[in-house]
Amino acid sequence: MSTLNPTPTFKILYFASCATFTRLPFESLPAPLSLRDLFPTLEKRYPGMTKRVLESCAVTVNLEYVDLEDEEVTGKGTDGEGMVIKEGDEVALIPPVSSG
Template sequence: MSSKPPKGHFRLLYFASAASYTRKSLDDVPAPLALTDLFAHLEKLYPGIGQAVLSSSAVTLNLGYVDVEDQEGTGGCKSSDATVINEGDEVAIIPPVSSG
């Protein structure tokens, strides 16, 4: 596995139930992509993932947590406040983890 995504892509990492649902640990996704479009993109690739996994998952962008719901307030507009996932970025889908 390469440590960097291919040119023009960002790396999307799946953990826990996200990895189980997709049956993989990562995807390389074409960039740029608005953060507001990430879940719709994943739903096209993996039908049902939104309800099964994404609705309760945290998302990180370059190791910092981001709030996808706050981004949705932009109404799909490409405003200066909208977060864009760029080439070379790393995004992670982190479902809740229970311990016992």
């Protein structure tokens, strides 16, 4: 009897303009994924998303804001890959909000 091995995934939540651009409130993506590869992965899935939406978004992983410029988070300038989004994690993309 064979057992199905589902692909490990993480959940990504899209808010405001991100949801409008993707036409989805959320989706599951394969895990693990290096945080520095998140935006390029989304750009491949949704061409034009980086310039139109992602460049101004805040990012949370498991409800914690992450600084995408932090070398420890991205692994830029280091030998490591930085922060890795793991199976079961929840990532949110939060565009800037204005109030009037």
